Amino acid sequence: MKTYLVTGASKGIGYHTVLNLAKSGARVFAVSRTEGMLGQLENPGIKNSIHIIMEDLTSASGIGNVLKHLDKVDALDGLINNAGALLNKPFMDTSIEEWKEQFEVNFFSVVNLIRSLKSKFQKGSHIVNISSMGGFQGSQKFPGLSAYSAAKGALSILTESLSTEFSSEGISVNCLCLGAVQTQMLEQAFPGYQAPVQPEEMGKFIADFTKNAHSYMNGKVIPVALNNPD
Numbered sequence: 358m359k360t361y362l363v364t365g366a367s368k369g370i371g372y373h374t375v376l377n378l379a380k381s382g383a384r385v386f387a388v389s390r391t392e393g394m395l396g397q398l399e400n401p402g403i404k405n406s407i408h409i410i411m412e413d414l415t416s417a418s419g420i421g422n423v424l425k426h427l428d429k430v431d432a433l434d435g436l437i438n439n440a441g442a443l444l445n446k447p448f449m450d451t452s453i454e455e456w457k458e459q460f461e462v463n464f465f466s467v468v469n470l471i472r473s474l475k476s477k478f479q480k481g482s483h484i485v486n487i488s489s490m491g492g493f494q495g496s497q498k499f500p501g502l503s504a505y506s507a508a509k510g511a512l513s514i515l516t517e518s519l520s521t522e523f524s525s526e527g528i529s530v531n532c533l534c535l536g537a538v539q540t541q542m543l544e545q546a547f548p549g550y551q552a553p554v555q556p557e558e559m560g561k562f563i564a565d566f567t568k569n570a571h572s573y574m575n576g577k578v579i580p581v582a583l584n585n586p587d
């Protein structure tokens with residue numbers, strides 16, 4: 358049985374990624390601070406294959422506790438770094454604390470988690486980092502998203518760097534730069550905006566990508582968007 362860990366699992370894209378992986382017969386460790394929509398799952402087959410871990414990935418103890426939950430897991434087939442948060446604020450109004458918070462959740466939590474879980478990756482493991490079109494070099498940028506986009510851009514470069522470091526061990530690292538998806542994050546940041554993609558669709562795409570794409574690509578930073586910027 359394949360084993361995956363998905364962060365940002367309580368709602369939105371991460372929740373649907375978890376469901377898709379579980380429906381395909383995998384065991385899934387699902388991390389977020391709250392259980393959110395995972396707490397309402399009723400299908401016993403799916404429910405039993407999902408292990409909910411409620412931890413804050415921006416804290417050292419949170420990452421340590423995630424590791425404890427994986428004590429008996431020898432190997433991970435995939436890690437999907439999907440947890441994130443978006444700050445929509447003009448650059449000159451942002452504080453350095455807000456910049457640090459954006460980098461903590463969107464970037465440093467990923468660095469810490471990959472470092473902590475490294476011994477569980479083996480030949481054939483696939484690490485997928487979820488970035489944004491705003492973090493894709495050369496894409497159209499939005500005013501107000503400088504901190505978020507910079508943190509997501511750092512994730513793209515981390516992906517390319519780690520893919521070279523880990524390739525001799527057969528561990529693949531890829532990055533998906535998503536366009537707009539209709540989730541709570543998008544609704545809060547851009548009220549009234551209608552995204553062309555639903556979280557159910559993106560969750561299925563990410564689950565399928567994580568299961569299969571590393572046979573064909575490594576170190577790739579891929580725009581997943583119907584238009585630019587969407």
Ligand SMILES: NC(=O)c1ccc[n+]([C@@H]2O[C@H](COP(=O)([O-])OP(=O)(O)OC[C@H]3O[C@@H](n4cnc5c(N)ncnc54)[C@H](OP(=O)(O)O)[C@@H]3O)[C@@H](O)[C@H]2O)c1
Pocket residue numbers: 364365366367368369370371388389390391392393412413414415438439440441442443462487488489490534535536537538539540541542543552556
């Ligand atoms: N929606 C879009 O249009 C869009 C576009 C481009 C990229 N993305 C990226 O896609 C990913 C998912 O976004 P989404 O739209 O599905 O957002 P969402 O609905 O707001 O979900 C974010 C998830 O991250 C979790 N999370 C946030 N901070 C956390 C922390 N400190 N520790 C652990 N978990 C944390 C949240 O759970 P808790 O609150 O329970 O912790 C939640 O499950 C994000 O990385 C986002 O940047 C989204």
